[in-house]
Amino acid sequence: xxxxxxxxxxxxxxxxxxxxxxxxxxxxxxxxxxxxxxxxxxxxxxxxxxxxxxxxxxxxxxxxxxxxxxxxxxxxxxxxxxxxxxxxxxxxxxxxxxxxxxxxxxxxxxxxxxxxxxxxxxxxxxxxxxxxxxxxxxxxxxxxxxxxxxxxxxxxxxxxxxxxxxxxxxxxxxxxxxxxxxxxxxxxxxxxxxxxxxxxxxxxxxxxxxxxxxxxxxxxxxxxx
Numbered sequence: 001x002x003x004x005x006x007x008x009x010x011x012x013x014x015x016x017x018x019x020x021x022x023x024x025x026x027x028x029x030x031x032x033x034x035x036x037x038x039x040x041x042x043x044x045x046x047x048x049x050x051x052x053x054x055x056x057x058x059x060x061x062x063x064x065x066x067x068x069x070x071x072x073x074x075x076x077x078x079x080x081x082x083x084x085x086x087x088x089x090x091x092x093x094x095x096x097x098x099x100x101x102x103x104x105x106x107x108x109x110x111x112x113x114x115x116x117x118x119x120x121x122x123x124x125x126x127x128x129x130x131x132x133x134x135x136x137x138x139x140x141x142x143x144x145x146x147x148x149x150x151x152x153x154x155x156x157x158x159x160x161x162x163x164x165x166x167x168x169x170x171x172x173x174x175x176x177x178x179x180x181x182x183x184x185x186x187x188x189x190x191x192x193x194x195x196x197x198x199x200x201x202x203x204x205x206x207x208x209x210x211x212x213x214x215x216x217x218x219x220x221x222x223x224x225x
Contacts, residue, residue: 032117
């Protein structure tokens with residue numbers, strides 16, 4: 001099984017493209033950001049404070065078997081809380097085990113397994129076979145997030161979302177634990193002025209070319225001196 005990692009900041013298009021790749025290759029996909037959001041949602045529902053490590057760990061254990069609506073995971077409150085708990089080492093360490101164990105749930109004959117997030121290619125799967133880092137201008141990402149909120153029946157203002165995205169970027173890029181950054185050997189994709197089909201085509205070409213290159217290598221005779 002080959003691991004595909006997709007990293008990048010909020011609303012760069014990671015989730016949508018991961019779903020598209022998953023559908024095309026019939027590959028399982030884990031959306032790591034939703035793990036943090038699920039923890040945040042449970043904390044809000046149970047009124048758990050940030051200092052309550054014991055109950056936060058209980059929330060982490062609960063999300064493994066929890067079924068949550070995506071509609072509930074995308075709110076401004078959850079955005080802020082999930083961003084905050086993502087800076088806690090014990091939270092990231094606990095989720096690290098869950099993330100690395102995800103591909104093991106599927107048969108070895110599975111061609112690809114996709115893991116999407118912010119530190120997947122650098123920390124979670126540094127030895128992944130295919131790494132992609134997606135980016136887009138903050139104003140464009142804000143507009144995308146606004147559409148997402150509206151589609152989920154949430155009220156939001158564009159200027160507020162823009163400010164929150166800039167704040168989240170600063171926190172993600174500058175945090176001491178697992179900062180957001182492209183893996184050294186990742187493919188960088190600026191999606192600012194690309195639609196999903198164009199991004200998918202670029203990623204598809206990278207994956208197919210790598211597969212073909214490996215096939216060509218296997219067909220070449222081994223020369224011993």
